[in-house]
Amino acid sequence: MLAENLNHIRGEIAQAAKRSGRTPDQIRIIAVTKTVDVEQVRAAAALGLHEFGENRFQEARDKVNALPGLTWHFIGHLQSNKVRDVINSFSLIHSLDRLSLAEAIQRWGERLDRHVSVLVQVNVSGEDSKYGVDPEGLPDFLAVLRDFDRIRVEGLMTMAPWVDDPEAVRPVFRRLRQLRDAGGGGAELSMGMTNDYAVAIEEGATMVRIGSALFGKRRG
Numbered sequence: 001m002l003a004e005n006l007n008h009i010r011g012e013i014a015q016a017a018k019r020s021g022r023t024p025d026q027i028r029i030i031a032v033t034k035t036v037d038v039e040q041v042r043a044a045a046a047l048g049l050h051e052f053g054e055n056r057f058q059e060a061r062d063k064v065n066a067l068p069g070l071t072w073h074f075i076g077h078l079q080s081n082k083v084r085d086v087i088n089s090f091s092l093i094h095s096l097d098r099l100s101l102a103e104a105i106q107r108w109g110e111r112l113d114r115h116v117s118v119l120v121q122v123n124v125s126g127e128d129s130k131y132g133v134d135p136e137g138l139p140d141f142l143a144v145l146r147d148f149d150r151i152r153v154e155g156l157m158t159m160a161p162w163v164d165d166p167e168a169v170r171p172v173f174r175r176l177r178q179l180r181d182a183g184g185g186g187a188e189l190s191m192g193m194t195n196d197y198a199v200a201i202e203e204g205a206t207m208v209r210i211g212s213a214l215f216g217k218r219r220g
């Protein structure tokens with residue numbers, strides 16, 4: 001089941017990459033393992049996946065400790081009091097969305113004598129329920145981040161609204177790409193989930209965060 005799902009996804013990625021004039025190796029699958037148990041994660045790793053995403057530190061901790069050889073991405077809303085734990089276990093934070101969080105990351109980067117790789121989350125769709133910097137405020141935010149010498153901005157991330165037809169969110173992905181192309185915020189584009197990753201790739205995604213298409217529908 002998992003192997004079949006992954007084959008299907010790889011096929012879709014290859015086709016979408018081709019439509020955008022790229023090759024599949026330019027698009028990384030971040031396997032989202034929230035609610036998925038350690039054994040399933042191990043099985044996914046055995047199939048050749050090696051980058052995994054979790055959105056809550058508490059839930060991720062046991063999996064990260066059980067499978068330390070994997071690369072973990074923090075994709076959820078990050079509270080400042082969890083920064084230390086997260087930078088100890090995760091390679092990339094996809095959700096830098098405010099100045100106070102940048103300050104906490106910088107502080108812990110100094111204390112632990114480390115650099116921390118991040119993506120800036122942008123609320124392209126403007127939904128109240130979504131975290132992220134406003135597109136209009138992004139250039140200023142990126143300019144401020146240049147003074148944070150422990151933070152490496154690798155790119156941008158967004159969450160598109162949930163819609164039946166993924167074509168409806170193409171403008172969201174296109175806008176994130178334009179913001180990336182405007183410069184100052186790294187090259188990566190983390191966008192696209194189960195419902196809309198093919199469209200996100202056509203619009204330039206370099207990382208797609210895929211959960212249910214791989215592991216099946218989540219309960220609750």
Ligand SMILES: *Cc1c(COP(=O)(O)O)cnc(C)c1O
Nearest residue numbers: 032055075193194209210211212
């Ligand atoms: C859960 C989650 C995903 C994956 O969602 P699916 O629709 O199951 O692929 C991607 N990104 C974030 C931030 C998530 O919380």
